[in-house]
Amino acid sequence: MAVVLRPFAPGDEDAVIAVILPIQREEFGVAITAADQPDLADIPGWYQVGAGQFWLAELDGRVVGTIALKDIGGGAVALRKMFVRAEARGPGGVAQALLDGALAHxxxxxxxxxxxxxxxxxxxxxxxxxxxGFSLVEIADLPPAFPRMAVDTRFYRLGL
Incomplete structure (x- = not known):
């Protein structure tokens, strides 16, 4: 099974939410809704500008993962919305393909x-x-434009 990465397109909204929300809520017990994540209501306006982008990973035509880069200025991006369905996880698989695609972009x-x-x-x-290659950083090291989520408690940086 080859992983297919493609940019988000209009009409993908439900598929994105169907990957992200169950992982957040059921797998990790994070009390969050789609309404709590306004970026999901405007993926093109939030992510598909500047150096940003939002991708979906498909296996056999089914969306099994997501990843996004948000341009935060100054040559920096925030990696967001990296989620992979449990059945599509594993070494060298969907997650690595998503990250490799985002890094290349x-x-x-x-x-x-x-x-x-x-x-x-x-x-x-x-x-x-x-x-x-990501390094753990302190919250005080984050750039001012970093879009911190309330549930975020651990932060990383990768220099390119």
Whole structure:
């Protein structure tokens, strides 16, 4: 099964929410709704500007993952909305394809730093980001334009 990455397009809204919300709410117990995430209501206006983009990962035509880069200025982007359905996780799979695609896009658009926030609960995500060269940073080190979510408690940076 080959992973197909493609940019978000109008009409993908329900597929995006169907991947993200169950992982947030059911798998990790984060009390969050789609309404709590206004970026999901305007993906083109929030992510598909400047050096940003939002991608979907498909296996056999089914959306199984998402990742986004938000341009925050100064040659930096925030990595957001990286989610992969449980059945599509594993070494060298969908998550790596999503991150590799986002990194290639960032480099092609002259990005010098990628910042991200996550929760303490996402232990496998911490290991994944660290394996891919991200370094843990303190909240005080975040750029002023970084779009911090209330649930974010752990932060990373990758220099390109």
């Amino acid at each position: 960032a480099r092609a658009h002259g990005v010098s730093a990628i910042w991200l926030g996550t929760t303490d609960a996402f232990k496998a995500a911490h290991r994944f980001y660290e394996r891919n």
